[in-house]
Amino acid sequence: MSQRRALQIFAMLKSIIETIRDTLRAELARDERVFILGEDVGVLGGVFRATEGLYNEFGPERVMDAPISELAIIGIAIGAAGVGLRPIAEIEFADFIHSAFDQIVSDAAKLRYRTNGDWTCPMVIRTPYGGGVHGALYHSQSIEATYAHFPGLKIVTPATPYDAKGLLRAAIADPDPVLYLEHKKTYRAIKGDVPDNDYIVPIGKAQVKRAGSDLSIFAYGMMLHEALAAAELLEREDIQVEVVDLRSLLPIDWETIFESVRKTNRALIVHEDTYTMGLGAEIGARIAEEAFLDLDAPIVRVTGPDLPGVPFNEIGEKTFLPNAQKIADAARRLAAF
Amino acid sequence: MHAMTSPQLADIETLELAMYRAMLLARRLDERMWALNRQGHGHFAVSCAGHEATGAGFAFALDPARDYLVPQHRDVSALLVWGLTPRDILCHYLGKAPDPAGAGRQMYAHWGSRRLRIYSLSSVMSGHVPHAVGIALAAKYSRAEYVTWCGFGDGSSSKGDVHESMNFAAIHKLPIVFCCENNGLAISVPQSKQMAVENVADRAAGYGFPGVVVDGMNPLAVYETARTAIERARRGDGPTLIEAKVYRYLPHTSNDDDTRYRSRGEVERARERDPLKTFRAQLYAEQLLDEKSETALEDEIRAAVDDAADFALGAPELNAEETFKHVYE
Numbered sequence: 001m002s003q004r005r006a007l008q009i010f011a012m013l014k015s016i017i018e019t020i021r022d023t024l025r026a027e028l029a030r031d032e033r034v035f036i037l038g039e040d041v042g043v044l045g046g047v048f049r050a051t052e053g054l055y056n057e058f059g060p061e062r063v064m065d066a067p068i069s070e071l072a073i074i075g076i077a078i079g080a081a082g083v084g085l086r087p088i089a090e091i092e093f094a095d096f097i098h099s100a101f102d103q104i105v106s107d108a109a110k111l112r113y114r115t116n117g118d119w120t121c122p123m124v125i126r127t128p129y130g131g132g133v134h135g136a137l138y139h140s141q142s143i144e145a146t147y148a149h150f151p152g153l154k155i156v157t158p159a160t161p162y163d164a165k166g167l168l169r170a171a172i173a174d175p176d177p178v179l180y181l182e183h184k185k186t187y188r189a190i191k192g193d194v195p196d197n198d199y200i201v202p203i204g205k206a207q208v209k210r211a212g213s214d215l216s217i218f219a220y221g222m223m224l225h226e227a228l229a230a231a232e233l234l235e236r237e238d239i240q241v242e243v244v245d246l247r248s249l250l251p252i253d254w255e256t257i258f259e260s261v262r263k264t265n266r267a268l269i270v271h272e273d274t275y276t277m278g279l280g281a282e283i284g285a286r287i288a289e290e291a292f293l294d295l296d297a298p299i300v301r302v303t304g305p306d307l308p309g310v311p312f313n314e315i316g317e318k319t320f321l322p323n324a325q326k327i328a329d330a331a332r333r334l335a336a337f
Numbered sequence: 338m339h340a341m342t343s344p345q346l347a348d349i350e351t352l353e354l355a356m357y358r359a360m361l362l363a364r365r366l367d368e369r370m371w372a373l374n375r376q377g378h379g380h381f382a383v384s385c386a387g388h389e390a391t392g393a394g395f396a397f398a399l400d401p402a403r404d405y406l407v408p409q410h411r412d413v414s415a416l417l418v419w420g421l422t423p424r425d426i427l428c429h430y431l432g433k434a435p436d437p438a439g440a441g442r443q444m445y446a447h448w449g450s451r452r453l454r455i456y457s458l459s460s461v462m463s464g465h466v467p468h469a470v471g472i473a474l475a476a477k478y479s480r481a482e483y484v485t486w487c488g489f490g491d492g493s494s495s496k497g498d499v500h501e502s503m504n505f506a507a508i509h510k511l512p513i514v515f516c517c518e519n520n521g522l523a524i525s526v527p528q529s530k531q532m533a534v535e536n537v538a539d540r541a542a543g544y545g546f547p548g549v550v551v552d553g554m555n556p557l558a559v560y561e562t563a564r565t566a567i568e569r570a571r572r573g574d575g576p577t578l579i580e581a582k583v584y585r586y587l588p589h590t591s592n593d594d595d596t597r598y599r600s601r602g603e604v605e606r607a608r609e610r611d612p613l614k615t616f617r618a619q620l621y622a623e624q625l626l627d628e629k630s631e632t633a634l635e636d637e638i639r640a641a642v643d644d645a646a647d648f649a650l651g652a653p654e655l656n657a658e659e660t661f662k663h664v665y666e
Contacts, residue, residue: 035478061478067508072467072501079471082456083405085478087471103467106459115449116440117663119457151664175666 013191019161023168037064038090074100081123094129095138108177109152124171128184137309142273148250155250157181159224161192166201183221206253212242215266220246223270229324265296275303297337356556360389363414374591383446384587385413390612391581394559407456407469409488410446420453423645433652441655463498470502473513484570485513492523507544510575514566520585525598538580553581554612
């Protein structure tokens with residue numbers, strides 16, 4: 001392929017941020033019950049421009065700028081969802097979501113259960129998470145494990161533009177509250193083909209991104225791309241790595257995980273979130289419970305370290321974040337075990 | 338005067354009598370719950386005693402056929418006007434399967450019924466206030482003509498949830514009435530240690546909408562104040578904060594001991610203002626009530642409470658299979 005043709009194809013591909021914006025636009029146009037509520041989502045178009053242009057197109061009632069009130073943004077969305085609307089609440093950075101922790105875990109996650117299915121909460125909370133953009137402690141956190149502890153909630157995180165659209169459409173259509181986590185480093189770094197048709201990516205389904213026979217890597221978000229890069233490195237060493245994109249973190253697609261472990265007999269879990277009590281702990285425990293006899297080696301985790309936050313300093317940030325090299329090193333040791 | 342035409346009230350001649358009936362039924366249900374609790378039936382009672390006039394006052398000012406009620410925990414009289422039955426309330430109290438709030442999942446006084454437009458409550462103080470604002474936002478968004486009533490206590494008023502909610506409701510002039518039922522105690526903490534202002538309602542000025550103090554032990558005063566606020570909300574002029582000053586006669590819950598933080602003398606003095614007592618006297622003075630009609634009313638209410646208690650005590654439990662349902666659709 002000529003370089004010119006390659007550039008043409010790349011220009012046709014969509015970034016994740018463009019895909020989210022186009023999907024939001026289509027959903028706003030399709031369903032009058034859908035509205036967006038968040039800080040700076042209106043005139044500014046969001047601090048990452050996820051809602052750019054939507055305010056002019058749909059007006060201030062459908063694309064509502066909120067005061068700096070994360071608790072109210074989520075609490076109001078819960079109330080509006082209860083009486084028939086389909087709110088999409090945006091929390092500007094995932095690091096700020098904990099002001100609304102009580103609303104999410106005490107109300108959104110419990111409403112259906114506590115009312116015996118009478119009152120429900122069909123809403124989406126979109127929020128950018130993750131490090132690698134010099135965001136320091138309060139613009140870099142991974143929050144998924146904190147919220148994955150609450151039955152009643154669903155959590156998804158797309159790593160590709162295709163999944164960004166399919167999972168967002170699934171989240172908006174879902175009858176239960178969905179935390180839709182967007183890794184902010186993927187926003188413009190990851191491009192891909194996005195079909196125009198109205199497909200969804202079902203919540204609760206992982207995807208094998210790369211088939212391999214020597215070991216399985218389970219990852220999501222930006223770490224999926226680091227895992228795929230690690231798999232490329234290892235292929236040169238004749239280590240065949242299977243890479244699974246979890247995509248949904250609550251519920252998790254256990255069947256796809258166990259199936260992969262039964263095939264490769266080695267499991268490596270990767271996440272940017274911190275080590276202790278991270279999702280890797282749960283995934284590792286479940287593999288040990290359900291597929292112990294299929295394992296040829298101890299389960300391995302590559303994660304962010306147990307530090308309170310991601311430092312601002314570039315060396316500090318790089319030290320914190322897992323990357324392809326760190327993943328490849330661990331995978332190499334695991335393959336040799 | 339929609340409420341006057343609702344079937345359950347068809348036999349009640351006046352608004353005042355209807356209010357008194359709701360207040361008395363709430364009080365008698367409350368007394369029964371505490372008696373049942375002390376007899377070993379039910380794990381947890383929350384008293385509405387002292388809050389009945391406020392509930393009856395605002396409930397009759399609203400339209401249960403279209404308005405949304407996001408109640409506070411002690412709003413039993415309002416909930417009766419709204420359509421919850423004594424059986425509903427005692428099944429909720431005992432956590433039995435027919436409990437409309439959650440089939441026995443939630444502890445008592447955590448209301449909810451989508452059919453009746455009563456939103457669900459958690460135990461976390463003030464968490465429901467932004468939900469009420471969301472319901473009010475949906476009215477404006479959908480051009481629906483309902484008003485949302487949001488109750489909470491003085492204790493709740495200290496939380497950030499209330500601030501964020503009121504600020505947002507004010508910005509968008511939402512059709513909502515906030516009602517702080519101020520009984521002067523956050524469990525044991527007196528108002529003087531909860532806030533440096535005399536009235537919670539004074540805070541409304543900080544949001545840009547009216548704040549009104551009303552005697553919450555007087556149902557007609559609450560009714561009038563509520564009507565003004567509800568009409569303002571229906572006109573599209575935005576929220577009002579009503580502060581109804583009430584007194585909580587019993588401990589915070591059946592698990593509380595209020596002798597540790599207030600004197601018996603104080604409680605006895607407050608009994609003179611008991612709305613059941615003062616409003617009854619008013620009805621006698623107005624010749625709306627006499628010994629004969631009062632006896633008939635008490636008999637009717639006792640029969641309703643007996644029936645509800647028998648029904649609830651005999652009602653099925655939340656079984657193990659049902660316990661696993663309704664996590665997700």
